[in-house]
Amino acid sequence: MNIRFHNARILTMEDDREVFEGEVWVSGDSILFVGTADEASEYMRLHQGEIPSWDSERDCHKNLLMPGFKNAHTHSAMTLMRSKADDLPLQDWLGNQIFPVEAKMTAEDIYHLSKISIMEYLTSGITSVFEMYLTPYSVADAFRDCGMRCVQTSCVNNFSQSVELLENYYNDLNGRDEYNSFILGVHAEYTCSKELLEKCAELVKKYKAPFWAHIQETESETKECMERYGLTPIEFFDSLGLFEYGGGGYHLVWTNDRDREIMKKRGLFAVTNPGSNTKLASGIAPIREYLEKGIPVAIGTDGPASNNCLDMFREMFLVTGLAKLKNMDAGAVDAMEVLKMATVNGAHAMGLDDCDCLKAGKKADIIMLDMDRPNMQPINNIPKNIVYSGSKDNVMMTMIGGIIRYENRTFNIGAEPDDIYKKAEEISKRIYG
Amino acid sequence: MNIRFHNARILTMEDDREVFEGEVWVSGDSILFVGTADEASEYMRLHQGEIPSWDSERDCHKNLLMPGFKNAHTHSAMTLMRSKADDLPLQDWLGNQIFPVEAKMTAEDIYHLSKISIMEYLTSGITSVFEMYLTPYSVADAFRDCGMRCVQTSCVNNFSQSVELLENYYNDLNGRDEYNSFILGVHAEYTCSKELLEKCAELVKKYKAPFWAHIQETESETKECMERYGLTPIEFFDSLGLFEYGGGGYHLVWTNDRDREIMKKRGLFAVTNPGSNTKLASGIAPIREYLEKGIPVAIGTDGPASNNCLDMFREMFLVTGLAKLKNMDAGAVDAMEVLKMATVNGAHAMGLDDCDCLKAGKKADIIMLDMDRPNMQPINNIPKNIVYSGSKDNVMMTMIGGIIRYENRTFNIGAEPDDIYKKAEEISKRIYG
Numbered sequence: 001m002n003i004r005f006h007n008a009r010i011l012t013m014e015d016d017r018e019v020f021e022g023e024v025w026v027s028g029d030s031i032l033f034v035g036t037a038d039e040a041s042e043y044m045r046l047h048q049g050e051i052p053s054w055d056s057e058r059d060c061h062k063n064l065l066m067p068g069f070k071n072a073h074t075h076s077a078m079t080l081m082r083s084k085a086d087d088l089p090l091q092d093w094l095g096n097q098i099f100p101v102e103a104k105m106t107a108e109d110i111y112h113l114s115k116i117s118i119m120e121y122l123t124s125g126i127t128s129v130f131e132m133y134l135t136p137y138s139v140a141d142a143f144r145d146c147g148m149r150c151v152q153t154s155c156v157n158n159f160s161q162s163v164e165l166l167e168n169y170y171n172d173l174n175g176r177d178e179y180n181s182f183i184l185g186v187h188a189e190y191t192c193s194k195e196l197l198e199k200c201a202e203l204v205k206k207y208k209a210p211f212w213a214h215i216q217e218t219e220s221e222t223k224e225c226m227e228r229y230g231l232t233p234i235e236f237f238d239s240l241g242l243f244e245y246g247g248g249g250y251h252l253v254w255t256n257d258r259d260r261e262i263m264k265k266r267g268l269f270a271v272t273n274p275g276s277n278t279k280l281a282s283g284i285a286p287i288r289e290y291l292e293k294g295i296p297v298a299i300g301t302d303g304p305a306s307n308n309c310l311d312m313f314r315e316m317f318l319v320t321g322l323a324k325l326k327n328m329d330a331g332a333v334d335a336m337e338v339l340k341m342a343t344v345n346g347a348h349a350m351g352l353d354d355c356d357c358l359k360a361g362k363k364a365d366i367i368m369l370d371m372d373r374p375n376m377q378p379i380n381n382i383p384k385n386i387v388y389s390g391s392k393d394n395v396m397m398t399m400i401g402g403i404i405r406y407e408n409r410t411f412n413i414g415a416e417p418d419d420i421y422k423k424a425e426e427i428s429k430r431i432y433g
Numbered sequence: 434m435n436i437r438f439h440n441a442r443i444l445t446m447e448d449d450r451e452v453f454e455g456e457v458w459v460s461g462d463s464i465l466f467v468g469t470a471d472e473a474s475e476y477m478r479l480h481q482g483e484i485p486s487w488d489s490e491r492d493c494h495k496n497l498l499m500p501g502f503k504n505a506h507t508h509s510a511m512t513l514m515r516s517k518a519d520d521l522p523l524q525d526w527l528g529n530q531i532f533p534v535e536a537k538m539t540a541e542d543i544y545h546l547s548k549i550s551i552m553e554y555l556t557s558g559i560t561s562v563f564e565m566y567l568t569p570y571s572v573a574d575a576f577r578d579c580g581m582r583c584v585q586t587s588c589v590n591n592f593s594q595s596v597e598l599l600e601n602y603y604n605d606l607n608g609r610d611e612y613n614s615f616i617l618g619v620h621a622e623y624t625c626s627k628e629l630l631e632k633c634a635e636l637v638k639k640y641k642a643p644f645w646a647h648i649q650e651t652e653s654e655t656k657e658c659m660e661r662y663g664l665t666p667i668e669f670f671d672s673l674g675l676f677e678y679g680g681g682g683y684h685l686v687w688t689n690d691r692d693r694e695i696m697k698k699r700g701l702f703a704v705t706n707p708g709s710n711t712k713l714a715s716g717i718a719p720i721r722e723y724l725e726k727g728i729p730v731a732i733g734t735d736g737p738a739s740n741n742c743l744d745m746f747r748e749m750f751l752v753t754g755l756a757k758l759k760n761m762d763a764g765a766v767d768a769m770e771v772l773k774m775a776t777v778n779g780a781h782a783m784g785l786d787d788c789d790c791l792k793a794g795k796k797a798d799i800i801m802l803d804m805d806r807p808n809m810q811p812i813n814n815i816p817k818n819i820v821y822s823g824s825k826d827n828v829m830m831t832m833i834g835g836i837i838r839y840e841n842r843t844f845n846i847g848a849e850p851d852d853i854y855k856k857a858e859e860i861s862k863r864i865y866g
Contacts, residue, residue, distance in 0.1 A: 079810065083817035089763045119807035123826055278754035279821065281763040308821040309808060314747060321711035322758075330522045330714040372850065374552035375742060377512065378857045384516035388712065388741040392826040393556055417805065424811045 001402060002027045002052040008060035009371065010034065011382060012358040013067050013343045019382045024065050026364040027052050029178070029401035034358050063396060064369040064382060067357050068127025069312040070346025072271040073250040073300025075133050076117035076142075077110040080428060081305035090218050090280045098305065104431045107138035112423040114142040117303075119417065120310040121148065122406035125367040125395045130271070130300060130350045132185065132250075134160060136169045140180040146413035147405050149365070151350040153185030153212045156200075157192050163199040170207065178401065183351060185212035185247070189233040190221050194240075201241045210351075211242045215249030218282045222254045234259040243268060248349055250300060251276075252290075253283040260286075263295050269349040270295055272341075274318035275309060276302030284326040287319060287333055298346040299338075313390045316342055320387060335387035368397040434835060435460045435485040441493035442804065443467065444815060445791040446500050446776045452815045457498050459797040460485050462611070462834035467791050496829060497802040497815060500790050501560025502745040503779025505704040506683040506733025508566050509550035509575075510543040513861060514738035523651050523713045531738065537864045540571035545856040547575040550736075552850065553743040554581065555839035558800035558828045563704070563733060563783045565618065565683075567593060569602045573613040579846035580838050582798070584783040586618030586645045589633075590625050596632040603640065611834065616784060618645035618680070622666040623654050627673075634674045643784075644675045648682030651715050655687045667692040676701060681782055683733060684709075685723075686716040693719075696728050702782040703728055705774075707751035708742060709735030717759040720752060720766055731779040732771075746823045749775055753820060768820035801830040 003026040011019045012034060022036040032052070033043055044051055078098075085097035105113075110133060121129060128149030133139050136152050143150035152173060154166045166184065173182035184203055186192050204211050215233050216222045225233045234255065237243060243262070248269030255263070263270065272285045290297050299319055301310045316338045323333040347356035355363045371379060375389045386394075398406040405412050436459045444452045445467060455469040465485070466476055477484055511531075518530035538546075543566060554562060561582030566572050569585050576583035585606060587599045599617065606615035617636055619625050625633075637644050648666050649655045658666045668691065670676060676695070681702030688696070696703065705718045723730050732752055734743045749771045756766040780789035788798045804812055808822045819827075831839040838845050 081813075082811070082822065083814035086814075086817050086821060087764045087767055093763070116807050116810050123807065275750075275754070278758055279763065281757040281761050281765070283761075284758065304822070308817075309750070309824065310822075311808070311824060314750065314824075317708075317742070317747065321708070324714040325711055325717065325755075328714050328716075330526070330712065331520045332714070334520055372854070374549050374556060374850070375744070377549050377854050378515070378861050380861070381516035381519075384519050384741075388516065388519060389737070389743075391742065391744060391747075392824050417807070421805070421810050428811050428813070 001055045003402070004054045004057045005060050005065055006037070006057065007062060009062055009064045009382065010358065011064060011066040013340065014357040014359050019064070021062065024358060024366065026366070026399070026402050029364060031358060031360055031362050031364050033360055060368065063371050065358065065366055066369065067343045067355070068365040068367045068398060068400065069125050069342045070298065070350060070352070070355070071121060071126045071129040071301050071310070071312065072298035072346040072349050073273055073302055074117065074129050074131055074310065075303030076129065076131055076139065077105070077113035077133055078303035078305040079113050079116040079424060080105065080109070080431065082308045084432070085305050086308070090282060091220070093280060093306070101431060102134060105134065107135040109427045110135045111138040111142045112420065112427060114139055115146060115413070115415065115420045116424055117310055118142065118146045118148050118413065119411055119420065122398045122411060123392050123395060124311045124313065125369070125398055126310070126312055127365040127367070127398060127400045128347070128350060128352055128355060136173060136182065140173055140176065144177050144179045145415070147179065147403055148400055149179050149352065149355065151181050151183060151352065153183045155187040156196070157187040158196060159191070163196060163203065166200070167203055170203070181351065183212055183247070184209045188214035188221070189225050189236060197237070197240050197242065204242055204244055208245050210245050210247030211237070212247045213237070213249060215252055216254045216259070217251035217277070219254050232256070232259055234262050238262045238266065251282070251285070253277055253285045255286060260289060260293050260295060264293050268295065269298055269345065271298045271300045271349060272319060273300045273302040274322050275307040275315055278318065278322070279308070280306055284322045286326070287323040288327055291333065291337065296345045296348065297341045298349040299341050311392060312342055313392060316387045335384040338387045339383050364399055364402040366399045367395060369394045370396045434488045436835070437487045437490045438493050438498055439470070439490065440495060442495055442497045442815065443791065444497060444499040446773065447790040447792050452497070454495065457791060457799065459799070459832070459835050462797060464791060464793055464795050464797050466793055493801065496804050498791065498799055499802065500776045500788070501798040501800045501831060501833065502558050502775045503731065503783060503785070503788070504554060504559045504562040504734050504743070504745065505731035505779040505782050506706055506735055507550065507562050507564055507743065508736030509562065509564055509572065510538070510546035510566055511736035511738040512546050512549040512857060513538065513542070513864065515741045517865070518738055519712070519741070523715060524653070526713060526739070534864060535567060538567065540568040542860045543568045544571040544575045545853065545860060547572055548579060548846070548848065548853045549857055550743055551575065551579045551581050551846065552844055552853065555831045555844060556825050556828060557744045557746065558802070558831055559743070559745055560798040560800070560831060560833045561780070561783060561785055561788060569606060569615065573606055573609065577610050577612045578848070580612065580836055581833055582612050582785065582788065584614050584616060584785065586616045588620040589629070590620040591629060592624070596629060596636065599633070600636055603636070614784065616645055616680070617642045621647035621654070622658050622669060630670070630673050630675065637675055637677055641678050643678050643680030644670070645680045646670070646682060648685055649687045649692070650684035650710070652687050665689065665692055667695050671695050671699065684715070684718070686710055686718045688719060693722060693726050693728060697726050701728065702731055702778065704731045704733050704782060705752060706733045706735040707755050708740040708748055711751065711755070712741070713739055717755045719759070720756040721760055724766065724770065729778045729781065730774045731782040732774050744825055745775055746825060749820045768817040771820045772816050797832055797835040799832045800828060802827045803829045
């Protein structure tokens with residue numbers, strides 16, 4: 001499909017370009033042109049004969065086109081436990097409410113349950129996710145069938161999956177289809193033996209690949225690692241060579257100066273999950289300290305049983321709001337910085353370098369935000385409007401790889417919402433009784 | 434209009450009644466019946482001849498009917514400054530960004546600017562607000578013209594309004610029309626002289642009326658009052674007799690045990706504004722301490738220049754989330770408690786005792802939430818779904834006094850959104866240049 005969006009406001013997220021009015025042209029799965037109306041006319045004059053015939057020309061009525069949000073940490077199939085395991089601290093939540101239920105979930109359950117999250121991502125303008133769950137193949141199938149980009153890492157640990165499986169996932173899922181890719185990783189230090197991690201380090205070396213895990217989410221996790229090894233999880237992972245080719249960590253709430261020194265040196269990304277860290281009372285991540293150190297921050301919702309909302313607008317507000325509270329400084333972490341985390345940095349963390357901004361040649365992962373809703377009025381400052389007062393209510397369209405997957409509250413994901421919901425209810429009845 | 438809603442899920446918020454399936458009947462501005470389908474049949478059998486003919490019978494398809502949210506603290510016309518004055522601490526924000534702009538706003542400006550907020554309230558299922566702003570008559574006109582309930586208090590202080598005006602507002606706005614009422618109050622201790630407050634105390638005695646103000650929002654405000662009078666603002670107000678007939682405070686972030694003792698003794702309400710307190714880095718209110726003490730808590734968004742979002746879903750998540758962080762206890766402040774704050778307690782704080790829950794004889798201030806959206810699936814626990822994963826995206830309908838003011842993203846407020854937005858842009862251009 002060739003689609004011409006015109007009469008739009010555009011926030012490219014490329015460098016520091018401000019919002020302007022103009023056009024975005026999509027051809028196949030990619031962006032052909034981004035520019036002002038004058039630049040569009042000039043391009044047409046210079047490239048006569050090369051401009052495709054438009055399948056659709058859309059007047060955007062000055063609504064905003066921008067890159068889709070990148071949800072840089074989630075566990076999609078945990079919709080099953082949403083609102084079933086609230087108001088508990090992390091270790092109790094994991095040990096008593098999550099692990100026993102997960103033991104009963106099949107790969108097929110996970111395929112179906114992931115789709116509810118995929119739908120919710122679309123309502124929030126999310127075009128790709130950094131996923132970690134039990135059955136990577138069926139997860140990949142769900143994302144492929146719905147047409148959403150999914151970068152997975154493994155949750156290998158002492159009790160499930162294995163380093164051999166991890167290598168299989170890595171080889172099988174990279175390049176399998178246009179929507180899926182895979183990055184090396186484990187669940188967390190506290191669920192993995194040193195031997196297991198050493199085997200992972202061999203894979204890191206073999207593939208010269210970045211490495212990811214849940215890291216330093218809670219204070220107790222960090223303390224216990226110190227007791228075990230005399231090192232924080234970041235120091236311990238680094239001592240094993242796991243970060244030789246970069247990567248990063250999810251959560252990273254409890255880091256010290258030495259940890260941040262390693263993160264900087266190794267080029268690690270910090271994926272922050274403020275909704276989940278708030279709801280599980282894990283703490284507030286030192287976002288300003290990461291920014292001051294030059295450590296790139298991306299944003300994840302975490303899964304629907306810990307957050308429970310898969311909403312980048314809520315997360316964006318929390319990233320800056322919680323930083324303001326932590327530092328007791330209303331000036332901490334401004335809106336444009338947060339938007340960069342939710343788009344460009346997320347894409348780079350996930351290795352999706354061609355999905356980071358709106359620019360000719362990049363993938364057409366584009367959202368349209370409705371500026372004619374009261375929470376965007378008056379249109380004083382669009383980045384601040386999005387971060388401080390934006391909501392799912394503003395998401396008019398979510399396009400992934402040139403295909404509109406969500407528009408005007410309606411989904412285009414190869415299955416009917418009612419069927420997806422029914423399937424989830426059946427699974428819930430079977431597992432919870 | 435007589436409207437019968439059937440095939441609905443219903444959360445009445447009356448006592449501890451759980452969600453059930455049934456019917457809600459609306460006749461004129463009030464609720465005629467709430468009950469299960471069986472109870473509805475029985476009622477019809479017993480009251481043949483008394484049942485009105487229905488203007489509309491609506492199949493709710495198992496979506497949720499519940500009382501509208503009560504936004505217990507806001508300054509609606511501050512849409513003008515939304516996204517114009519971010520990332521600043523409270524005193525700098527007030528002194529340099531807010532007060533100079535407010536000096537240029539006319540009563541008519543405030544009428545028009547309030548309407549943008551009224552629209553946003555409707556998108557978030559808010560049916561009444563506790564308002565404080567510069568020109569109470571034009572604010573009241575805006576709410577009356579749009580058909581939303583507004584309880585106002587005054588922002589009288591040393592620099593604007595007066596105790597004489599306060600008394601006029603009280604007498605003129607109470608009973609003026611079905612949408613407006615007025616409660617005694619001032620801006621805050623730090624903007625009012627002792628003499629002004631003593632005159633207010635005379636009004637409190639004269640009308641045997643509750644009293645409200647911004648109280649103990651920031652640490653410095655509290656400390657400065659201690660330096661001035663040797664008392665916290667709550668102690669100081671109480672010493673003047675301002676709380677003889679109850680009332681409450683907005684914010685109440687920095688209270689100690691003695692303050693809470695007075696609040697309990699005087700039957701005061703604590704209105705919490707977590708979004709605003711976060712964005713302005715004011716701190717986290719001691720919500721669990723209020724609950725343990727038996728002090729009723731209600732929730733306000735604060736105005737669109739300080740939050741900047743007028744979204745009860747975000748606020749509800751923040752109330753419980755920030756309590757969990759403050760107490761480092763994931764079990765702090767459960768979802769049902771938060772829903773009670775956002776509905777029943779808000780109504781009682783505002784003196785709207787007939788708008789608190791769904792029950793025969795109460796006002797028909799009702800919202801319908803869409804359960805067929807992915808963030809509500811699976812339907813494991815509806816109160817938890819609403820508080821932890823709900824969003825504006827779920828608001829299908831907002832009814833106030835039996836009139837549907839918002840449905841399927843469309844407004845019924847006696848004016849066109851485009852005209853309201855244009856008016857705001859004109860005002861913004863005139864004032865900001």
